[in-house]
Every structure is written in C-alpha cells, then in structure tokens.
Amino acid sequence: MALSNELLVRIYTDMVRTRAIDEQFIISNQRAKMPTAWHSGIGQEGIVAVIAQLRPDDYATYTHRGAYVWIGKGMTMKEIMAEFYGKATGCAKGKGGTHIARPSLGIFGRSGTQGGHFPMAAGMGIAAQMSRQGQVVVSCAGDGCYTRGTVHESLNSASVWKLPIIWLLENNGLSMQVGLDKTWAIQGDLSVIANSYGMPGVTVDGNDAVAVAEAAQELIQRARNGEGPSLLELKTYRIRGHMEGDPMTYRTREEIDMWRQKDPIRRFEQYLASKGVLAQEQLAKITKDAEQEAIEAEKFADESPFPAPEEAFEDMYAP
Amino acid sequence: MRELTMVQALNEAMKEEMRRDPKVYVIGEAVGKYAMGMSRVTSGLEEEFGPERVRDTGIVECLIGGSCVGAALAGYRPVADYMRADFMFPALDEVLVKAGLWRHEHGAAENMSVPLVFRASIGGYGGGGSEHMRAPNGLFMHAPGLKIVLPTNPYDAKGLLKTAIRDDNPVVFLEHRLCYPIKGPVPEEEYLIPFGVADIRREGTDCTIVATAYQVVQSLQAAEELAKEGISAEVIDPRTLEPLDIDTIVASVRKTGRCVIVDEDYIRCSVASEIGFQIQEQALDTLKAPIQRVGNPNVSHVTAPPLVKAILPNPEKIADAVRATLRVATRA
Numbered sequence: 069m070a071l072s073n074e075l076l077v078r079i080y081t082d083m084v085r086t087r088a089i090d091e092q093f094i095i096s097n098q099r100a101k102m103p104t105a106w107h108s109g110i111g112q113e114g115i116v117a118v119i120a121q122l123r124p125d126d127y128a129t130y131t132h133r134g135a136y137v138w139i140g141k142g143m144t145m146k147e148i149m150a151e152f153y154g155k156a157t158g159c160a161k162g163k164g165g166t167h168i169a170r171p172s173l174g175i176f177g178r179s180g181t182q183g184g185h186f187p188m189a190a191g192m193g194i195a196a197q198m199s200r201q202g203q204v205v206v207s208c209a210g211d212g213c214y215t216r217g218t219v220h221e222s223l224n225s226a227s228v229w230k231l232p233i234i235w236l237l238e239n240n241g242l243s244m245q246v247g248l249d250k251t252w253a254i255q256g257d258l259s260v261i262a263n264s265y266g267m268p269g270v271t272v273d274g275n276d277a278v279a280v281a282e283a284a285q286e287l288i289q290r291a292r293n294g295e296g297p298s299l300l301e302l303k304t305y306r307i308r309g310h311m312e313g314d315p316m317t318y319r320t321r322e323e324i325d326m327w328r329q330k331d332p333i334r335r336f337e338q339y340l341a342s343k344g345v346l347a348q349e350q351l352a353k354i355t356k357d358a359e360q361e362a363i364e365a366e367k368f369a370d371e372s373p374f375p376a377p378e379e380a381f382e383d384m385y386a387p
Numbered sequence: 388m389r390e391l392t393m394v395q396a397l398n399e400a401m402k403e404e405m406r407r408d409p410k411v412y413v414i415g416e417a418v419g420k421y422a423m424g425m426s427r428v429t430s431g432l433e434e435e436f437g438p439e440r441v442r443d444t445g446i447v448e449c450l451i452g453g454s455c456v457g458a459a460l461a462g463y464r465p466v467a468d469y470m471r472a473d474f475m476f477p478a479l480d481e482v483l484v485k486a487g488l489w490r491h492e493h494g495a496a497e498n499m500s501v502p503l504v505f506r507a508s509i510g511g512y513g514g515g516g517s518e519h520m521r522a523p524n525g526l527f528m529h530a531p532g533l534k535i536v537l538p539t540n541p542y543d544a545k546g547l548l549k550t551a552i553r554d555d556n557p558v559v560f561l562e563h564r565l566c567y568p569i570k571g572p573v574p575e576e577e578y579l580i581p582f583g584v585a586d587i588r589r590e591g592t593d594c595t596i597v598a599t600a601y602q603v604v605q606s607l608q609a610a611e612e613l614a615k616e617g618i619s620a621e622v623i624d625p626r627t628l629e630p631l632d633i634d635t636i637v638a639s640v641r642k643t644g645r646c647v648i649v650d651e652d653y654i655r656c657s658v659a660s661e662i663g664f665q666i667q668e669q670a671l672d673t674l675k676a677p678i679q680r681v682g683n684p685n686v687s688h689v690t691a692p693p694l695v696k697a698i699l700p701n702p703e704k705i706a707d708a709v710r711a712t713l714r715v716a717t718r719a
Contacts, residue, residue, distance in 0.1 A: 158494070159494070160494030164494050169493040169499065171496060171499050176460040176461075177460075177489060177493040181480050187451075187453020187456075187457065188457035188485065191461070191465070192457040192460070192461050193457075194412075194442075195457070195461030198440075221445075221449050224447070225444060225450050225454075383494060383495035384490070384532060385490075385534075386495075386498070386502075386555035387555070
C-alpha cells in the first residue's frame with residue numbers, strides 16, 4: 069500500500085520534533101539542569117517512520133535512546149522533559165527520570181538493564197494476541213542489546229506463538245564504545261538471525277525514512293493479520309556519543325562528518341519537496357514549531373516544582 | 388468436610404480463578420496436558436482452557452518472568468509456574484526488579500500495576516542438591532514491591548492462591564514440596580484468605596515459635612515433644628511475609644517473653660533475621676532470653692542424607708532452640 073501524504077507529513081513532523089527535544093536535552097545537560105544523563109539519538113530519527121504508523125493502543129518499548137518512541141507514539145514534550153528534570157509534573161511524577169511511561173499510549177516504561185525489555189515485549193504480545201483487537205508491539209533496541217540472552221528466549225518464544233511483534237534492531241554499529249567487530253561474530257546484515265527463529269528478517273537503510281516506512285508498513289500489517297513476528301533491522305549511525313560527555317575516542321571526525329551528509333531528516337526533506345508533499349516554507353514552519361515546542365517544554369520543566377519528599381514513599385504497592 | 392491434598396487444593400484454586408476471569412492465564416515449562424512433577428498443580432487446565440491460556444514454554448526463565456510483567460501491565464493476570472524457586476535465579480532481573488519495582492520506578496503512571504503470580508516450589512530434605520532444594524524466602528522478602536505467600540496446608544493454599552491471583556500486585560507464591568501431599572479439610576464453597584493475617588497454629592505460654600512453610604509442621608512436632616517436658620510452646624504461621632502480621636507475632640512474644648524463628652533458608656540476612664529484628668524493635672523490654680534462629684547455617688544444600696540432616700531444621704533442633712531460650716539443658 070502506498071504511503072499516504074498524511075502519514076509522510078506525520079513522520080516528518082515527529083522526526084523533526086524528536087530532533088528538537090534531543091537538541092534541547094543536550095543544552096539542558098550542558099547546563100547541568102537535570103539529575104539524569106542524556107543519550108542522544110541524533111541521526112537515528114528514521115525509526116520514527118516505524119513508530120508513527122502505530123495505533124494508540126499498540127505497544128512500544130524503548131531503551132536508553134527513546135525519544136523517537138515517546139514522540140512518535142504521541143507523548144507531549146512537556147511530560148517527558150519534566151520527568152527528566154525530576155519534576156512532579158513529569159509523566160512518572162519525577163520518580164522515573166529516564167523511565168518514561170504513558171500506559172494509555174502503550175508505553176509502559178524502560179528496562180534499566182539493557183535488553184531486559186525483550187521478555188516484557190513478548191508479554192505485551194501475549195496480551196495483544198489474547199485481546200483479538202489487532203494490536204501489535206514494536207520492540208526497539210540496538211545491536212548492543214541484541215547480544216543479550218533475553219533476545220534468544222524472546223524471539224524464539226514469540227515465533228512459536230506467532231505473537232504480533234516487530235523486533236526492531238537499530239544497528240548503529242556500537243555497543244556503547246565497542247564496535248560490532250568485537251560484539252558480534254557475524255558482520256553485515258544482522259537481520260539474518262531472524263531465519264533461526266523462523267520469522268522474516270528485513271534490513272533497510274535506517275536513514276531513508278521512506279524505505280523504513282514501507283518496510284514497517286508491511287511487517288506491521290503482517291502482525292495485525294496474525295501472521296506472527298518479524299525482525300526489522302535499520303542500518304543507521306549515532307552522531308553523538310553513547311551519552312553526553314562521551315569523548316568518542318573510538319572514531320574519527322571524518323567518519324562522523326561522512327554520516328552527517330546522510331542525515332535522515334535532510335534526506336527526507338529533499339524527498340518531500342521533490343514529490344511536492346511539503347513546500348520549503350512548510351518544512352521550515354514545522355521545524356520552527358518543533359523548536360518552539362521544545363523551548364516551551366524546557367521552560368515548563370525548569371519552572372515545575374520537585375515532588376514533595378513524601379512522594380518517595382507512595383505507589384510501592386497498588387491499592 | 389471433604390479432604391484434599393495441597394496439590395489438589397491449589398489445582399482447584401487455579402480452575403476456579405480461570406473460570407471466573409478470562410484474563411487469567413498460565414505459563415511455564417510443562418504446565419499443559421503433559422504436566423508432570425511439581426506442575427501437577429496445573430493438570431487438567433489445558434484440557435479445559437486451551438493452549439492459549441495454558442502456555443507451555445521451553446527453558447526460558449527470563450521470558451516467563453518478563454512476559455508476565457509485560458502482559459500484566461497490559462491488563463492480564465498471568466500465573467507463572469517456575470517449578471522450583473531455584474529456577475527463578477536466572478530471571479532475578481525479571482522477578483525482583485521488573486515485577487517488584489516497575490510500578491514505583493515509573494511513578495505508578497496512570498496507576499499502572501503488575502498483577503501476576505510467580506508460583507514455585509521450595510524446600511529441601513531430598514537429594515536434588517544445592518540448585519534444586521533451596522528455600523530462598525529471604526531473597527524475596529528483601530526485594531521491595533513483591534508480596535510473598537508460603538502456604539502450609541490445603542485450606543490455606545487454596546484461599547491464599549485465589550487471593551494472590553486477584554491481587555493487583557506481583558505475588559511470589561512459594562509451595563514447600565513436603566507440604567504438597569499433606570491432606571486437610573477444604574470446604575466446597577468458595578472462600579478467600581486475606582494476606583497479612585498470621586495463624587496461631589498452637590497456643591502456648593513459655594516460648595513463641597515463628598515458622599515458615601514446612602517448618603510449621605516440624606515446629607508443631609517440636610511443640611508436642613516439649614509439652615511432654617512441661618514446656619508450653621506457641622506456634623505461629625505468618626502465612627505471608629509481605630505483608631507481615633508482625634502485630635500477632637509481637638503480641639505472642641510479649642506474652643511468652645521468648646522466641647524461636649524457624650526458616651529453611653540460609654540464616655544470614657534471612658526471614659528469621661528480619662522478623663527477629665522487628666521483634667526486638669517492638670518488644671525488647673519483654674524478652675527474657677535472646678531470640679534464636681533455626682535454619683541453614685550458610686552452606687550449600689548437600690545431597691547425602693546425613694549431611695542434609697546436619698544442615699536443615701528438624702523437630703529436635705527446634706526443640707533445642709526453645710530449650711535454649713528457657714536455659715534448659717539440651718537433651719544429648
């Protein structure tokens with residue numbers, strides 16, 4: 069099915085919004101305004117082309133680099149930013165910090181242990197399958213997380229049960245500071261592991277939003293139809309360090325500059341303009357609006373109160 | 388009243404709750420049609436509820452635990468069968484952290500909750516060795532966010548499991564393997580047993596014995612022996628460790644002035660250590676002797692029967708601990 073202009077605009081808008089909140093977080097981190105660390109996903113926004121296609125009642129999991137999921141799934145910048153600031157107005161009342169959650173949008177939170185969310189995503193898949201509402205799960209993680217043992221347990225079981233899950237693999241070639249050559253026995257397309265689990269594995273250029281959207285559309289529909297899980301590998305690149313403050317001694321300036329030329333947002337802009345989906349002034353307005361939204365979210369987070377100390381003792385058990 | 392074994396009572400609780408609530412499902416290794424061993428608790432479930440609600444798995448401890456948390460967050464009520472509590476160890480991130488902490492660490496956003504039950508058998512006294520025979524009760528009590536249940540008889544087992552399945556929190560439900568064959572009266576009509584209510588299994592005046600799981604059975608035997616010497620022991624079964632009915636325990640210690648705590652886990656940092664500490668916090672002024680702990684003296688669970696006898700509690704060791712609180716010489 070062709071991608072509608074409406075969807076393309078939505079993807080572009082959320083990619084730009086994801087970039088805007090990311091850049092705002094970098095500034096906040098530099099100004100030491102947050103008790104939390106920031107793991108920038110700049111350069112990897114092509115993932116939005118998957119997330120923006122989800123229904124509100126679909127589930128999505130994320131790792132430490134999660135802005136594309138929160139924004140793509142419909143959370144507000146204010147509730148995200150306030151949470152990172154540890155403020156009472158955050159989506160988790162300041163308790164979560166990096167643990168962002170909005171259950172009504174299918175975002176249940178973050179596993180602090182990398183790869184800990186794979187079994188949980190399988191459980192959401194069980195719930196989706198039993199509910200018979202055509203819901204799907206998108207489980208996002210990088211090539212680093214995919215070396216965990218939880219991946220084997222989860223992908224294998226999900227395929228046995230034909231759970232409606234898209235196992236997204238953000239391949240940026242790095243586990244923190246360690247390259248694929250040291251973490252993976254196979255090189256090239258990692259999606260070949262899907263064969264071992266009897267599910268389709270697809271690799272696309274993660275910086276080509278259109279290619280990502282087309283591949284995801286097919287796999288999401290497949291899952292909705294009850295045809296089971298699949299693995300979607302997005303080949304991409306992390307422009308910034310593992311986290312802010314990473315000296316990045318493991319790669320060259322030339323390599324980073326080369327990838328800046330492949331920026332997914334710039335590429336998508338050229339596509340949208342050439343196809344007449346959005347004119348230059350419309351593209352500029354979307355960018356300006358996103359930056360304004362991020363500035364307002366930062367102001368909201370900064371001016372919001374911290375939770376009262378007593379809040380720490382609330383919510384341990386459900387009533 | 389009719390009598391059931393604890394396995395039959397647990398099986399009945401599972402069936403009743405699965406009939407009552409379609410959101411309840413079972414997951415684990417060999418829980419389905421060919422259920423064997425510990426999993427006889429799930430026998431007959433796949434025939435009645437089908438493979439979607441009775442999910443046999445491979446050897447996937449992390450998947451079992453984590454998927455229960457994910458499905459619970461999405462509105463389901465999974466009951467996992469881990470066979471042995473030892474087998475939760477590969478999945479401690481899932482069992483202790485994901486289940487126990489998720490709600491609080493996410494600020495209970497939109498009042499999210501994690502309603503699930505992790506069932507597992509505990510306990511030694513067999514030749515299974517140190518990775519099949521443990522009773523890691525203290526591990527779960529140490530971890531915030533979990534509720535912990537240890538039934539000791541068929542009546543309690545059924546009423547407590549039904550409560551566990553309906554609870555909106557993660558519950559670790561530990562069944563001692565030597566309690567499975569115990570028979571006892573179980574009414575035909577439905578009943579629930581609330582968490583946090585200890586059961587005084589035997590009244591006494593000289594010393595309070597607080598015991599968990601199978602140690603309740605052994606403590607009652609010890610109390611019977613002590614009675615012949617004119618020593619009156621009170622035996623308390625807390626039934627749940629979280630919530631813990633410390634009030635009933637403290638009231639008993641205030642009456643007797645002495646206390647022995649029996650738990651099959653390693654003694655160090657154990658359930659016995661925790662309960663003992665809480666007792667001294669609240670009733671130090673009434674204690675006539677130091678609190679005694681009986682448990683595994685921090686060694687692996689060995690196999691040879693004489694060695695098992697050497698490391699685990701038995702009625703003689705429990706009785707000796709009571710005598711120690713009374714400063715009565717132990718019998719050689």
